[in-house]
Amino acid sequence: NAGVTQTPKFRVLKTGQSMTLLCAQDMNHEYMYWYRQDPGMGLRLIHYSVGEGTTAKGEVPDGYNVSRLKKQNFLLGLESAAPSQTSVYFCASRPDRGDEKLFFGSGTQLSVL
Amino acid sequence: GENVEQHPSTLSVQEGDSAVIKCTYSDSASNYFPWYKQELGKRPQLIIDIRSNVGEKKDQRIAVTLNKTAKHFSLHITETQPEDSAVYFCAASGKTSYDKVIFGPGTSLSVIP
Numbered sequence: 772n773a774g775v776t777q778t779p780k781f782r783v784l785k786t787g788q789s790m791t792l793l794c795a796q797d798m799n800h801e802y803m804y805w806y807r808q809d810p811g812m813g814l815r816l817i818h819y820s821v822g823e824g825t826t827a828k829g830e831v832p833d834g835y836n837v838s839r840l841k842k843q844n845f846l847l848g849l850e851s852a853a854p855s856q857t858s859v860y861f862c863a864s865r866p867d868r869g870d871e872k873l874f875f876g877s878g879t880q881l882s883v884l
Numbered sequence: 885g886e887n888v889e890q891h892p893s894t895l896s897v898q899e900g901d902s903a904v905i906k907c908t909y910s911d912s913a914s915n916y917f918p919w920y921k922q923e924l925g926k927r928p929q930l931i932i933d934i935r936s937n938v939g940e941k942k943d944q945r946i947a948v949t950l951n952k953t954a955k956h957f958s959l960h961i962t963e964t965q966p967e968d969s970a971v972y973f974c975a976a977s978g979k980t981s982y983d984k985v986i987f988g989p990g991t992s993l994s995v996i997p
Contacts, residue, residue: 802983811893813973813989814928821983829984830885861927865985871916871977873985875927 773797777862777876784852784883792847792879794862800874801867803845804829805837807858808878814861820845821868852883886911888976890988897964898996905991907974908956914978917950917957918985922971931972932959964995 806814816829820839862876887910918933950957
């Protein structure tokens with residue numbers, strides 16, 4: 772099992788450009804999450820999904836959109852990137868409501884110039 | 885919503901000494917409290933967790949204590965070793981929002997040989 776895989780690992784964008792981050796898990800997990808990590812601010816929840824076709828807002832959802840068309844994939848989109856979105860993005864998954872252990876991907880370093 | 889605070893933000897200890905990291909949470913309905921360790925450049929990984937029906941849990945050199953009345957929980961690492969150097973995150977999730985896992989801002993622990 773590959774676990775949780777994030778692509779790309781690094782990306783540089785110009786202000787106003789758009790992009791999509793892909794998270795894929797092969798563990799048949801129901802729940803998937805997108806976090807951003809900034810120095811001194813920990814892991815902040817952007818959006819999450821509790822199953823195929825569902826999404827919900829987290830702590831810092833503005834400027835991001837997500838989709839969960841397939842159970843194994845959770846996409847994070849930036850429609851018009853801003854320098855404030857420069858961060859490390861982590862995807863995570865967990866089996867279901869009864870099992871709360873999170874399995875993280877290796878992260879995506881995004882720089883917006 | 886849930887808010888998790890964590891102290892200290894940085895901690896340096898001599899090898900062999902103990903380290904204590906403290907977290908507080910705001911939602912009295914929270915009932916699950918995990919701790920994640922993130923080594924430099926790596927993904928966060930679960931090291932120990934505790935549920936609200938338990939006051940203390942130990943796993944070798946690591947222990948977590950929970951005070952529900954005061955809404956705080958702590959991570960204790962004894963006989964610290966250089967490989968314990970990392971960023972540690974506490975988190976909380978609960979009955980009012982099983983699906984969200986909210987993290988504290990993190991503690992950077994340095995173990996000096």
